[in-house]
Amino acid sequence: MDTSNSHQIMANETTPLVPAKNSKKSKTPLPKLQIGILMLLHLAEPIASTSIFPYINQLIRELGITGGDDAAVGYYAGIIESLFFVAQALTVLMWGRLSDRIGRKPVLVIGLSGACISMLCFGLSTTFWSLVISRCMCGFLNGNVGVLRTMMGELTDSTNMAQAFALFPMVWCIGGFIGPLMGGTLARPQDRWPALFANAFWDRFPYFLPCAVAACLFILALFMMSILEETLPTKRRPKSTSVMLGILSDELLTQQSVTYTPLRALFMPSVIIPIANYALLALLDISFRVISPLLLSTPTHLGGLGFHPATIGSWIALFGITNGIFQALFFARIVDWIGPKRVFCVSVSCYVPLMAMFPIMSWIVRARGEADYAITFALLCITGMQVVWTMAY
Secondary structure, three states: OOHHHHHHHHHHHHOOOOOOOOOOOOOOOOOHHHHHHHHHHHHHHHHHHHOOOOOHHHHHHHOOOOOOOHHHHHHHHHHHHHHHHHHHHHHHHHHHHHHHHHOHHHHHHHHHHHHHHHHHHHHOOOOHHHHHHHHHHHHHOOOHHHHHHHHHHHHOOOOOHHHHHOHHHHHHHHHHHHHHHHHHHHOOHHHHOOOOOOOHHHHHOOOHHHHHHHHHHHHHHHHHHHHOOOOOHHHOOOOOHHHHHHHHHHHHHHHHHOOOOOHHHHOOHHHHHHHHHHHHHHHHHHHHHHHHHHHHHOOHHHOOOOOOHHHHHHHHHHHHHHHHHHHHHHHHHHHHHHOHHHHHHHHHHOHHHHHHHHHHHHHHHHHHOOOOHHHHHHHHHHHHHHHHHHOOO
């Protein structure tokens, strides 16, 4: 018998039909400094966007935009608040394509600069159209939402991507807590701290201080850009020879395997249905976030609660921090327990009673004549239902 053939036969007989799986790939350590900078850049956006919620309705009322008709405040507030998202939706893909050509960092600088200028303009606005222009400018110049997530994907790989992307909702919840609290506390500083803000400037622009603080956050973010590395492969700085030799084969393999899928190819049910669900969720969620401060700020004789901006900011901040803590501690366990589909159905079903609480609270105030402990209990119920509702995301 031929020895070589016998060895081949033995190898074939002892070789398992199903090859043993390789050992689990070790998790790549996260680039903590770079991801930390990205999260700080991301934190500035929810703080700035939610800081106007506690006082936007009172601002419109005091500027005389409604001509003295308090019932029309919600109409103008809805226009101003929605224009930012409309402008951002129209330009976010354009900023994404531009970042593929000139790099991620230049687009981030443009977005942060535009948001900074627009917040200052918003605080100095004294007419309806100046408010509209400042919010539209903030949306048109802000493509950071998509670019930040693209950079996160380029800084991570398959072993640590889920861990890194889980930071986005956590940071947004933190911003959703700080922003309303800051906006409500710093609005009309001449009333809260008359010794420090006795200048006539604050009487003319009583809501400039929260806008200025938000703008300072964007300026700080711009300074942080100096130590943020470019992640676009064609714009990266050349690395040392030893490092390049160690990762050359992996980069070549990655570049060869990357294929660009045309947008038209994504129009399939498995993609369109989740996107449609997410769009509907966003519509309902934003409507709640706009109606909530409107009800809290509307005078009691019109069916509202008549809260001041500081109180409104405190309640919105409570919504944000409660949601963040619940998502961090219990969301994953609930999904493992009942499954994602049931979580989605239960969460969506909470929206109807959530919105029904608004007319109930209005009825309570009309019946009792003031916002007492019953309104506090109702607001706490809304906080709990909102936590369940946001799990649908």
